[in-house]
Amino acid sequence: MGQQKLYFKKFYKNKGNWLPIIVFIVAILFVLIMNTRVSEERGFTAMAQDEIKANKEILTLNEKTMEESAKTEKDRADFEASEKINKARVKEQEQMVDLYEDGKWAEAYRIKIHLLKESFGMYTGDMEAPTELKESIYRQIAIYTKLEQLDIKADQDDMETQGATFLYRILANFMPVLFVIILCFTLNTMFTDRFRNNLDRDLLLPQKYVRATSERLFFGLLLSITFYVISCMIAYLSASLLSGAGSFSYPIAINMDSNIITKPVGALLYQTICLQALAIILVVLTLDLVSKLCKRVMPTLFISLLVLISPVLAVGKIEPLNRWAHLLPGTYFNATSISDNYLSMLCGNEHINFENGMLVLFIAILILLILNYGIDSRRGAKLTLNAHQKRV
Numbered sequence: 341m342g343q344q345k346l347y348f349k350k351f352y353k354n355k356g357n358w359l360p361i362i363v364f365i366v367a368i369l370f371v372l373i374m375n376t377r378v379s380e381e382r383g384f385t386a387m388a389q390d391e392i393k394a395n396k397e398i399l400t401l402n403e404k405t406m407e408e409s410a411k412t413e414k415d416r417a418d419f420e421a422s423e424k425i426n427k428a429r430v431k432e433q434e435q436m437v438d439l440y441e442d443g444k445w446a447e448a449y450r451i452k453i454h455l456l457k458e459s460f461g462m463y464t465g466d467m468e469a470p471t472e473l474k475e476s477i478y479r480q481i482a483i484y485t486k487l488e489q490l491d492i493k494a495d496q497d498d499m500e501t502q503g504a505t506f507l508y509r510i511l512a513n514f515m516p517v518l519f520v521i522i523l524c525f526t527l528n529t530m531f532t533d534r535f536r537n538n539l540d541r542d543l544l545l546p547q548k549y550v551r552a553t554s555e556r557l558f559f560g561l562l563l564s565i566t567f568y569v570i571s572c573m574i575a576y577l578s579a580s581l582l583s584g585a586g587s588f589s590y591p592i593a594i595n596m597d598s599n600i601i602t603k604p605v606g607a608l609l610y611q612t613i614c615l616q617a618l619a620i621i622l623v624v625l626t627l628d629l630v631s632k633l634c635k636r637v638m639p640t641l642f643i644s645l646l647v648l649i650s651p652v653l654a655v656g657k658i659e660p661l662n663r664w665a666h667l668l669p670g671t672y673f674n675a676t677s678i679s680d681n682y683l684s685m686l687c688g689n690e691h692i693n694f695e696n697g698m699l700v701l702f703i704a705i706l707i708l709l710i711l712n713y714g715i716d717s718r719r720g721a722k723l724t725l726n727a728h729q730k731r732v
Contacts, residue, residue, distance in 0.1 A: 486591035502586030506579035512676035615675035625708035662687035672697035
């Protein structure tokens with residue numbers, strides 16, 4: 341316990357450790373504020389009102405065009421038929437907005453699904469659109485269909501503001517790279533401070549190497565997990581205060597076997613947090629191992645960042661790597677991309693999944709534990725032997 345207090349005092353007194361943590365928390369709050377501001381323009385009702393305005397402008401333009409160009413009865417009949425369809429659409433859109441603002445979300449989504457299908461010719465089978473647009477429409481329909489069943493408020497895709505969905509987006513965007521970088525900066529000094537003239541002072545203490553290594557790793561893990569939990573709580577609670585807690589049943593559209601399905605955000609969060617918890621353990625063990633090999637601050641930081649961040653950025657972008665990506669621990673740092681099957685589809689590798697991720701990360705953690713304790717054991721035994729020989 342005394343050693344843990346000593347580690348904490350060293351960490352607390354070093355102001356350089358706090359700066360990256362504060363920057364990370366401020367970044368979370370900044371993203372939330374920006375998302376909240378954008379929601380006024382991109383929210384469900386705001387987008388619907390923009391469409392209503394555009395359709396009314398089309399109606400006005402059609403009336404002018406009809407007066408100027410309709411020379412025959414047939415032309416006039418065509419204009420009037422188009423005008424009738426547009427007026428009916430505007431009326432449905434206005435009804436949808438009123439229902440949504442009254443809290444009758446399921447009824448509003450039912451109209452939204454109908455309008456989407458009607459606009460893109462899905463009722464008649466005449467849907468002609470690029471593949472990406474088709475996928476986008478199918479994703480919207482899948483989400484609104486599930487929202488209709490759940491009868492809950494919609495959130496804006498990729499710029500969420502509700503507690504549950506905002507937490508998911510923060511874990512998706514910040515944790516794979518930025519969070520790991522901050523861990524490297526904050527833990528690096530603590531792991532390298534024990535070296536003087538290439539000698540590990542922890543091994544000179546009157547205690548077994550196992551205890552010294554365990555206490556150091558325990559503090560690193562405790563600090564990292566605490567930071568992770570606090571970051572999650574700040575993201576969830578701040579979003580909940582501003583826009584409501586949302587629902588952990590909120591549907592997230594994912595591609596699965598050439599189909600678009602939805603999964604509740606709570607299920608995706610469970611898989612994401614499990615993978616990221618193991619990834620955090622892996623980061624701490626990697627930093628400790630690299631510090632043993634380099635024994636200095638800057639080389640340890642550089643090599644650790646290179647080893648931990650490179651696979652995260654390379655997988656899915658370097659074609660030859662995709663085939664073996666399921667064997668790399670760094671692949672599973674992209675935890676949300678694993679849980680929603682995106683990385684598996686991007687790499688064309690069906691072995692990239694949650695179960696494989698847990699297995700690969702667990703094996704990597706086990707190997708790093710053996711290496712960390714093995715190196716300390718060997719160096720501790722060597723120091724003991726040298727001391728004994730000097731006495732003799």
